[in-house]
Amino acid sequence: MKLSIRTKLLGAFGVTLALMVILGIVTLYQMEQMNDRARHLSDNIVPATRTASDMRRIVNRHRSLAAVRIADPRPEQLTRTNVERRELETDMDALLQKYETFIVTDIERDLYNRIRENWTAYVGEIGKGVFGAEDLQAALISFNGLKPLFDQLHQDTTALEQENNRQALEATGIVQEAYHNARATITGLLIGALVISAVIGIALSSVIARNIGRLIDATNAVAQGDLSRVVEAPSGDEIGALAVAYNEMVASLRTSRAAEAEARDAEAKLRQAEIESRRVLEATVAEYLAFTQRIADGDLSRRLEVRQNGALGQLGEGLNAMVASLHAMTLQIQQANAAIASAAAEILAATTQQAASATEQSAAITQTSTTIEEVKAIALQTARQAAQVAQDSQTALQMARQGAKAVEETVNGMGQIRARVESIAQTILSLAEQTQAISAITTTVAELADQSNLLALNAAIEAARAGEQGKSFAVVAQHVRDLAERSKAATVQVREILSDIQRATNAAVMVTEEGTKGVEQGVTLATRAGQVIHQMSGEVESGAQANVQMAAAAQQQTAGMDQIAQAMTSIQQATTQALASTRQAERAAQDLHTLAQSLQKTIAKYRL
Structure with missing residues (x-):
């Protein structure tokens, strides 16, 4: 299958x-x-x-x-x-x-x-x-x-x-x-x-x-050099396709081996021809190398004798043309170098004089800038002091206004305190009246306790007369009597507490009266202080306006000095740049002069 x-x-x-x-x-x-x-x-x-x-x-x-x-x-x-x-x-x-x-x-x-x-x-x-x-x-x-x-x-x-x-x-x-x-x-x-x-x-x-x-097995045989092995393909699956490809590969290897033998023969013939060509090439290259060495030594009067065709002949003609060009170029360079040396000497003298003038100008500008900086520092210090004085004046004015507002709030607070003290006095008087009412109630309670005690005593006597039948009633009477005694003792304590409350109330009434008088005096003093602070506020405000004007003038003066300093800085920068450019031109002139001399020495070794 x-x-x-x-x-x-x-x-x-x-x-x-x-x-x-x-x-x-x-x-x-x-x-x-x-x-x-x-x-x-x-x-x-x-x-x-x-x-x-x-x-x-x-x-x-x-x-x-x-x-x-x-x-x-x-x-x-x-x-x-x-x-x-x-x-x-x-x-x-x-x-x-x-x-x-x-x-x-x-x-x-x-x-x-x-x-x-x-x-x-x-x-x-x-x-x-x-x-x-x-x-x-x-x-x-x-x-x-x-x-x-x-x-x-x-x-x-x-x-x-x-x-x-x-x-x-x-x-x-x-x-x-x-x-x-x-x-x-x-x-x-x-x-x-x-x-x-x-x-x-x-x-x-x-x-x-x-x-x-x-x-x-067939692959191992091919690896050992045996190209005669052929693999049969009994199945039609991938292994069968691989066997067919293997057989085709072995046939291709046999063909390649035969072609390789033919290539080796052709390679031997080419190698012999290559040896002869190399000998001729080496002789020609040695001649050309000797010619280029004479040119490198400065002899531009010699020329090659071209005896070869092809690339070597073209190379010889190119070398002869190059030497002719170098001969003409060297002659032109010698003439131009003489002119360049003369011009470089003149440029070097002019740039040296210009650099000296730029140096003197830069020193003068530096001294002027220093003087301006000192004047600017003095003006800036003056402006700061004027601004500080103006700020202090504004602070004093603000504090004066706050003081006037605080005095007004103090007067209002004193009024509220006087109203509250009067209200406290009324409350204390009401408390005194209520304590008097409580005292009357405690008196009544004390009288009731005495009557209860008397009734309990009578009940105890009647219970003693009744004998065994009155024992329970005697116990009740004793409890009533104890209750009456405790009520009487509590009444005494309440009276003592009420006495303390009355004394404290009288003292509080006196304190509130003194507090009312003190509040009235405080209102009077606060009103006077408010008037004085209002006067101070007016004077401080006038001084603050004058200080603000002084600070503005100082700021304007400082701004003018800043502009002058900036202008001098710009001038100094321009002078510095001009001096740097002059120095560069001087160095360039020196380099040009040195280069002209070096070029003159270099060209001198060529023989025309």
Whole structure:
């Protein structure tokens, strides 16, 4: 089959993938079956078993409540028993209705129907004969008579629970069997898939390795120099294409080896011709080299005798033309150099004189700038002092204004203080009047305490006369007497406190009167101070205006000096630049003169 390696690998992968898909589908199917059985077990059998157990528990508890009714006939116990009994009956009805959805087998259906019928009969009979009976003996007889029906209910609920347990065990066994079957099926399919994948992989790798081995052997033979080996291409995949390319490469190498032998013969002939050409070239180059050496030594009167054709002949003619050009150029340079030397001497003398004049001018400008800087410093100091005086005047004016404002605020504050002091005096007088009223109240309380004490004493006397019957009354009288004593003592303390308050009030009244007088004097003094400060403000403001004018004049003078200093600085910079330019021109003239002399020496060695 002419299939590529990629197609073979993809085919092997596709077979493996198909086996994995089949294995996954079977696994999912088995898991779905186990899930259905487990869901049936958890959603049907387990709740049904729990419901049957609850029904059996309710039947037993209902029977116990009937026994409690007979054993404890108290009304409150009967009420609690009836409440719990009704709850149990309601729960039982709900469980019966719930269990009907879980019925699967006919056995369950028969047991369910019997339990429902017997429960209805049992509840009706025991409700009338036990819970509704007034006579305990009749209730006991009814209780014993319903025992067979109770036993039947207990037996049926137990049988129903056992049936559910049996179904649970059976479902569990089915689930386990399905699990074992699924595990065996999945294991078998997995082993089969692994075996098939291994067989395909081994076969495919063997074919690829065999073909690659043939190529490796042939490649090693070529590496050792054997170009007669040919590789057969049994397959149509990439290895077969590689074998064909290998065979073409070996054929190309054989052709290249034959062409290489022919090239070596041609190379020997070319090498002989190259030796002869090199000998002629070396002789010609030696002649040209000797000619150029004479030219380098300054002999421009010699010329080459050209005997070669081609590039060497053109090179000889070019050298002769170059020497003729150098001869004419050297003659022109000698004439120009003489003129340049004369001009350079004249330029050097002029620039030297100009540099001396520029130096003197720069010194004069520097001295003038120094004088201007001193005058500028004096003017700047004057301006600063004038500005400081103006600023101090403004500060003094501001402080005077603030002082006048503070005096006005002080006068207003004094007025507020006088009003508050008068209000405090009125409050203290009211407090004194209230303390007098409290004193009258304490006097009344003291009188009431004396009367209570007297009444308590009389009560104690009467209680002593009454003997044993008056002991409790004597205790009350003693408490009243103690209360009266404490009230009297408290009244004395209140009087002392009121006396202290009255003394403090009188002192406060005197202090407030003195404070009022002091506030009035403060208002008078503050008013006088305000007038004086207003006068000072006017004088300070006049002085501040004069100082501001002086500071402005000083600033203008400083600005004028700055302009003069800037102008002198510009002049000095221009002079400095001119001096620098003159120095550069002087150095250039010197360099030109030196260059002219050097050029004269250089040209002197050429012989025309």
